[in-house]
Amino acid sequence: MIFDWSVVWQHRDALVAGTATTILLTVATMAIAVPCGIAVAILRMYGVAPVRAAATAYVELFRNLPLILVVFWAFYVLPILTGLGLSPLATGLAALVLNVTAYNAETFRAGINSIRRGQVEAAMALGMSRAQALRRVVVPQAVRRILPVLASTWVSLFKDTSLVSVIAVSELSYAAMQVRAQTFRVLEMLTAMAAIYWLLGYPQAKLTDWIQRRYAVSE
Amino acid sequence: MSGETATRTKSGGATIIGYRSVVKRFGNFVALDGVSLEVHAGEVVCLIGPSGSGKSTLLRCTNGLEALDGGDIAFEGASLPREERALRAVRRRMGMVFQSFELFPHLTARENVAEGPRTVLRESRAESDRRADALLDKVGLADKAGNYPSALSGGQQQRVAIARALAMEPDVMLFDEPTSALDPETIGEVLNVMKKLADEGMTMVVVTHEMTFARRVGDWIAVFDAGRIVEQGPPAQIFDAPTTERTRDFLSHLGWQG
Secondary structure, X not given: OOOOOHHHHHOHHHHHHHHHHHHHHHHHHXXXXXXXXXXXXXXXHHOOHHHHHHHHHHHHHHHOOOHXXXXXXXXXXXXXXXXXXXXXXXXXXXXXHHHHHHHHHHHHHHHXXXXXXXXXXXXXXXXXXXXXXXXXXXXXXXXXXXXXXXXXXXXXXXXXXXXXXXXXXXXXHHHHHHHHHHHOOHHHHHHHHHHHHHHXXXXXXXXXXXXXXXXXOOO | OOOEOOOOOOOOOOEEEEEEEEEEEEOOEEEEEEEEXXXXXXXXXXXXXXXXXXXXXXXXXXXXXXXXXXXXXXXXXXXXXXXXXXXXHHHOOEEEEOOOOOOOOOOOHHHHHHHHHXXXXXXXXXXXXXXXXXXXXXXXXXXXXXXXXXHOOHHHHHHHHHHHHHOOOOOEEEEEOOOOOOOHHHHHHHHHHHHHHHHOOOEEEEEOOOHHHHHHHOOEEEEEEOOEEEEEEOHHHHHHOOOOHHHXXXXXXOOOOO
């Protein structure tokens, strides 16, 4: 078998554009799913009973569905539900946000629960309200404690964005597969794709390790 | 057997906290079974007795961390409010020091002390930092202002916690076994700070197992057993001439020699 690596260089524009979309999807998903995750966690912990039940149902549903199913679901069902003609990119983003928000909510809930009750009492003894105690004392500590978990969610998400290629979002894997379909250069394109994912993912994984060391909680 | 068995000889002034027949239950367990006690301005009232006898529960009811199931607690003549906002206003006038310090681990010593004034009283950063530095100096930790709690010894952490409570300029300080979690060699530095506060005229309610401190610094001692005050009076009575068997038993178990 003869390899022709020039195909990778020839289609560099498509690969660069795909890589940019992959990064955009990762950043946008996290930017939405972190505040939403905090909100869902707080609703699940402190909301009135029906709100709590709804938040719990949401988390348990989306945490236990395969992401690719959610992607297809968003593609076929979301337009019917919302009446909007969403672009593939917006649809893919919605699916990723639904999935990652559920995970982040659980992460935040665990983080908030891990803070001793005495910390809230100490804050309230100073005259703080529950909301102030949460904002000034509990959440800052919880965020530090779960930063390593968020970082690994980020690394997983970066790779999982490839799943939205099934609804023709032209992120990295979709772009690479398109080139493959045009040129029949399967091994070259898969290798190029692997190299790009790895080169971008490896520093993120290392950064995660560093964050875990840097923010290890000492009491 | 219970109640006021002696008149107050050294009573500072007006009643600041009045406990009247206070009852607190946890499920079927009766933690406080009709406790009555008065705390006067400028007094150090020490709550002593075996573990689980209700001392800490009474302290936690005082600033509303636990709600009452019966009776009444009056702070400066008014019953503790039930409404959250009003209760918070009362709480900020009572400083509380916990057995396990409960410093905020993500903040430095200075930030810990400044946190209350900054968040609750909306003081500026400069103002609350100045206040924090002055208080850290007062508890002998001026050089540790930039340290995180994890870099402080237990005794130092508890002194920061005292400074944090003082930052709200409370009328009363509540101490919940402040030295029970400390290494023996650091207990003294915390007790010294407390003694200094008492000498300055701070009204204090202290749950403690440090009998020497209670004897020397306390103005009024209440002995707890099974959710009741079995005897209360000035230290001379409690430690030198206890009138109840319960008090004698408790003190002899601690090896108190008078």
